[in-house]
Amino acid sequence: MTAQSRKDAIRRLYKALEGGDLDVADELFTPDFVTSEGRHQNVIGPQGFKDAIREVHATHTDPSFEILDMVAEDDRVMVRWRMRATHGGELMGVPATGRQVSMEAFALFRFVGVRISERHAVIDRLGLLQQLQAD
Numbered sequence: 001m002t003a004q005s006r007k008d009a010i011r012r013l014y015k016a017l018e019g020g021d022l023d024v025a026d027e028l029f030t031p032d033f034v035t036s037e038g039r040h041q042n043v044i045g046p047q048g049f050k051d052a053i054r055e056v057h058a059t060h061t062d063p064s065f066e067i068l069d070m071v072a073e074d075d076r077v078m079v080r081w082r083m084r085a086t087h088g089g090e091l092m093g094v095p096a097t098g099r100q101v102s103m104e105a106f107a108l109f110r111f112v113g114v115r116i117s118e119r120h121a122v123i124d125r126l127g128l129l130q131q132l133q134a135d
Helices: 003-019 024-028 045-059 125-133
Strands: 029-036 060-073 076-087 100-112 115-123
Touching: 003 024, 003 060, 003 076, 003 100, 024 029, 024 045, 029 045, 045 060, 100 125
Parallel strands: 029 115
Antiparallel strands: 060 076, 076 100, 100 115
16 A cells, blocks of 8 residues: 555545545454544544544534645554534533534554554644633
8 A cells, every 4th residue: 555545545534524424434444443532542443433423423513624734654644634513512511502613633543554553643622622612
């Protein structure tokens, strides 16, 4: 698998997440896939990832993902992305506000063969919480 094909897989993943197509995880992730990121620490397998993304869709309506930067080297792809959405469900103890929000993150994906085996992310949840609590 080339660096370009890994980047294409990541683009495909974010496009699918935006539309709520969670079945893409079955195609792109290894069975023992693991993610480490704050609230979703040690989510395992495609099903665990699907459950985590269902939470995103339950708390944010019409999420859109913009890839701001992407770099691939060896078996890894690093992405800096931004999600824009409407806060439509309880999140971090804050009831739905109906506000437009924006959140940025960095995510490092590691591939084994043609599938993603790991995801490590740093998400600006504090910035998101500040948007939800703004007056």
